[in-house]
Amino acid sequence: MRLLREIIAEHRAVGDIHRMPSALADQIAAGEVVERPASVVKELIENAIDAGATRISVLVEQGGQRLIQVSDNGRGMDAADLGLAFERHATSKLRSTADLAAIATLGFRGEALPSIASVAKVVARSSTGPEEGHEITVAGGQAGAVKPAPPVGGTTIQVRNLFYNTPARRKFLKAPRTENQHIIEVVRRFALCCPQIAFDLTHGDKELFRLPASDLAGRIGAVFARRYKNAIRPVALSKEPFTVEGFVGNLSLVRGRPKEQYIFLNGRSVQDRLLNSAVYGAYRSLVSRGEYPFFVLNISMPLEAVDVNVHPAKSEVRFRDEWRVYHVLKLAVTEAIKDIPGMIPDFERPFGPAPFPAAGGPGLAPALPVDSGTLFEAAPKPAGGEGAGTAGKPGDTGGGEQRSLRPEAPYNPELIWQVHNKYIFSQVASGVVMIDQHVAHERVLYEEALKAFNGSRRPSQSVLFPQVLELATDEYSRLIDMIPYLERLGFRLREFGHQTVIIEGLPIDVAWGREQEIITDVLDRTDGRMEGAEVFEKMAASYSCKAAVKAGDPLTLEEMRNVVDRLFATENPYYCPHGRPTVVHLSAAELDRRFERI
Amino acid sequence: MKFTIQKSTLQGALQQLGKVVPSRSTLPILSSVLLSAKDGRLSLRATDLEISQIITVDAVMSAEGEVAVPQRTFLEITSEMPEGELTFEVQKNNQVQLTTAFGTYSIMGKPAAEYPSLPSVDRQQAVEIEGKLLRRVIDKTAFAVSRDDLKPSLMGVLFRFQEDNFIAVATDSHRLVRYTYHEPPKGGYVGDNIIPVKFLNILTAYLENVDMVTFNIGENHIMVQSGDTELYTRIIEERFPDYETVFPQDNDKKLVVEREEFLSAVRRVSIFSNRTTHQISLKLGADGLNLSTEDAETVSAAQEQVKGVFDGEELMIGYNANYLRDVISHLDSDTVKAEFSSAVSAAIFYSEQQREGEELTMLLMPIRLSE
Incomplete structure (x- = not known):
């Protein structure tokens, strides 16, 4: 087997210009669409969704290198369509240039199947009804004949030995574990985009996802962890001609990496700095630089207001009026999180190494190449674990919980202590509140300063x-x-x-x-x-x-009360201007649990 | 080391030393007092590294020696003992045993070698001050000392011994007190020393029935002896700000007002001031002054009219109510005089009738009120 670049070099050596063999052209084109196994999964799932499937099953082996199989229950293809499907630029989705201006389907370039088939051995089976089905085998771009086959109730496409004929590409593949992570991410993305479609993903003999049709909140809980359901807040804003829907996470879901962030534009996953920055803008003073909030957002807009045909992978988009999109998105998220500052973060696994295993972690086989804790919560909880004290409600007591302290006094001025010249502790009915004196004072001065700029001079x-x-x-x-x-x-x-x-x-301060x-x-x-x-x-x-007072400054009782009173009179008492928490609540129940009273 | 002592004698000494022993310290030995039995006398010493105190008391000595004992425990047990004698004996490993007619008590002591040594003070330079006068100086100045360690020079009172008078000054940069005594103290010493306010507050307790106090001034420390007690302090080696230049010369708006009336009005009105800024405003006019305050946070307000004589253009000026209260309450004549210039410059406060031989003047800086 010769390297692609050797073939090119050979042709170049001849020194004349001629038409490339179509197999070579396909292989080069495949490079744009089929970058790694995960791209195959993406293209095949897109086709399945475009075919109106309500259930999509993905099976992969060895990180997708040995096998990728995507089965759907969609409309299916008849014998003629099946034959055409592997010809370049054959598509059912686009008929004229006018259609290109209003692309409603995920795939449209007619490149996916021929590209995949040029670098792998593909078997496609499809049926349009219960009576009969057909199959076609394509290897290295050479299509065989369409043959009758048993009906499969939709379409099943098997891709074997990806990049078998392009060693250069194969060499750049990462370990199966890594490739599999990319595949999981692709499936997760579609699962969040289309919660109404049931998805499952199996790697070898391990089931990674089994996601029944659901609403988005349920899907988020199933895809990440159950506690996420209690830590997200809905986003819903319509501003003609835009609609923004979905969920954003509260601050317990803030991560150190920009990972759990999904934006879907007209049902298509997009990665766009401008859109992300609109969301960050809404969180502004709640998160710091290097902290990333959770969000899954669907933006709908008129098809002609956006161009998705920028890149073959279609994850980049161009907007006709990007600043308007920015403002609508920012406004939608701002609305959704406006009461977060009124929520107090609960005590979250604070003492050194977590005594309780992370949710979803321990039950997964170690070989499973995914982040524990981000998958579904099928894992059985070890005895004495997180759910032990809460009678059948595991996960609900996890760190995602936030409680509003509004109904009770935020602190008790009679029961208040300074600890390490750094923290202020106060006993309240529900437990203990702990306040960082520096960031608390900082928050107070910050709001006073902003008010001073806007009106009343200090x-x-x-x-x-x-x-x-x-x-x-x-x-x-x-x-x-x-x-x-x-x-x-x-x-x-x-x-x-x-x-x-x-x-x-x-x-004065x-x-x-x-x-x-x-x-x-x-x-x-x-x-x-x-x-x-x-x-x-x-x-x-x-x-x-x-x-602001510094950590290490001793405070008198009067000074403590003054800082805390002023803190709770601010608009955002629970976070400092850099997004660090000012107040942590340790519930009496949590204390009881730690001392094994319950 | 072994001695027998009256319970009341020991208790009194330990109580006094308790004011020097730091409540929290990074050096654990400082929570102990050092006991030394030597030449038939027992001395007890405490220090916080800035101030040291030694009390020498009568005791019946059996064996000389030294040991450091935790002050708090020692005082607690001594206080609970009935009147009478107790025997103090150091056994092996600094183990201290107290014996009374009723029982025995053990306290773990610490080796005397761990205890910080006493500063040496050159006794050649000395100043003698009347006990009553020194008490008055401390009473009138200590309140204005800064509690903020960002400016160490302001954490003490400047004692300025001059050839023809003696001046004490304290300030936290927002208010300032200058006390002048028109006679030079005895001893002929001339010089400036900034003395920590904590030392002065401890010292003042010893001055009640003392005719004359001697300040022995060394290079870095001052020692004051009073009866059986020696008190040492570090001198704050910083430059005191040039206070004379901040005394205004042309404050032409003059107010004369009854002190008690003024003070109680300030007290009442300040209750309604903002808890952070404590700002109150004074409107000075022909009939005297109008005090008022308003706090948007708690939606509270107060105003009061105080009769007085005002000479000058009308003026609206803001103050921190606590500072104003301190200043008025530390003046001691029936009538107070105050001189103002503008809403952003220092005002002078003083007693209408100064006491004979002295001059007490205070400066107060205003708050520019919020809009």
Whole structure:
């Protein structure tokens, strides 16, 4: 077997231009569509969905290299269609250029089957009714004859020995375990996109997914973990001509990697920075840089408002009016999460290594090449595990739970202690609340600062011994521009010439001696641009971080109460401006569990 | 080491040392007091590394020696004992045994070698001050000392011994007290020392019935002796801010008001001020002043009129109510005088009738009120 590039080199050596053999052209084209086993799975599932299937079964062996089989119960093909299906640009889905402007089906290029068949051995069986079916075998792009076969109630396509004739491509395949992960991800994507379709996925003799038709919330619970169902909130917004639906996760589902994020545009999975950033924008002050919220969102819009024919893999799209899409999406998510700040994160496996195995983890065979905990929760719970104390409701007590503390007082000013000069603990009816003194004060100052920028100026305590601050030329001119804003925070500054300003007054919360550090930090972080809400947010974040009490500062009882009272009077008491939690709740029930009282 | 001592003597000494022993410290030995039996005298010592106190008491010595004993436990058991004698004996490994007519008690001591040594003070430089005067100086200045360790120089009172007078100054940068005594203290020493406020608060308890106090001033430490007690303190080696230049010279808006009336009005109105800013505003006019406050957070407000004589243009000025209250309450004449210039500059407060031989003046910086 010769390498593709040897073939090309040979042709090139002849030195003349001629038409490529069609097998070679197919192989090259296949490179665009069929990158790895997972792309085969993707193309075949797309065809199945386009055929109106309500149940799709995927069977793979050895990471898809040995076998990929996708069976559906869709419309099926008759003998003539089956013969045509493997000819390039043969498609049932697109008939004219006009159709291209309004693509409603997933596949449309007519490339998938011929491309796959050019790099593998493919057997396709299909039947349009219960009476009879047909099959065709294609290997290395050479189609055999269409033969009668027993009916399969839809279409089943078997792809064997992928890349058997393109060793270069085969060499780039990763271990079966990795390839299988890609396949799982593809199936998961479709499963979330089409919860009304039943999916199953089997790898060798292991069943990885068995997903009955469901609504989206149920599907999310089945695809990830049951606790997700309690940790998501619905998104639903219609703004002509757009509709946004789906679910976003609350903060217990925030991950350190951009993994569990799905956007479907008119039923097609898309990966688009702009759309993602619209969602992040809505979460803005709730998550930090490097933290990624969970979302599964379906966006519907008129077919002509979007171009999906940008890339053969069809995961990139172009919008006619991308900023409008951005704003509608951001608005939809903002609406959905607007009460998250009112929810207090519950105590979540805090003491060192988790004493309870992660949900779904222990029951899966170690060889199974998937992240434990992200699959369905079929795994039996070990005794004494997470579900042990809650009488048949495993998963409901997991970390995904959030409780609203609104009905009871958020803390008890009589039962309040400082711990390690860092945390404030208070006993409440339902357990213990624990507050990080620095981030709590930071949140307070942050909101006060934003309010000060938008309206009421903060008071300023004058000082007897004004501080002189000397700056480099460029910094000095930036600081001069910034004086009106610093004054709103409660500083009082006077230009003194020679690149110096005099600090004559301080915000009430700022101790004398900290002013220089705070002002230079605000200066550094805002880069002197004095427009837009983002700059205000940056100034407020920098100011509040520097001016807040630090971990290690001892607080008097009065100071503790003051910080906590002000914290619970803010709009977002449970998260600091960087998205870190300010308050953690340890329930009395959790304590009881840990001491094995229940 | 073995001695016999009256319970009340020991209890009194341990109680006094308790004020020096730090409540929390990174150095565990500091929660102990050091007992030394030597030359027929028993001394007990406590330190927080900044302040040290030694009390020497009468005891009947049987054997000399030294040991460190946890102050709290030692005081607790001593306090619970009936009047009478008790015997203190150190056994093996610093094990301390207390014996009374009723029983025996064991406390684990620590080796004396672990205990920090006493600072040495050059006793050549000395200043003598009347006990009553020193008490008054501390009472009038200590409240204004800063509690924030960002500016160490402000965490003590500046004692300025000069050839013809003696000045004490304290400030936290928002308010300032200057106490001047028009006679130089005895001893001929001239110099400035910033003395930690904690030391002054401990010292003041010893000054009640003392005629004269001697400050022995060394390189880095000061030692004050009073009867059987020696108190040592580190001197804050920082530059005190140049306080004289901040005294305003041309504050032309002058208010005269009854002190008690003013003070109680401030107390009442401040209850309704914002819990964080404590801001109240003073409207100064021909009839005296109008105090008011408003807190948007708790939707509370208060205002009160205080009669007085005001000379000058009308002025609206804001203060931290706590600071204003401190200033007025530490003046001690029936009538208070205050001089203002603008809503952002320092005002001067002083007693209308200064006491003979002294001058007590306070500065207070305003709050620029929120909009």
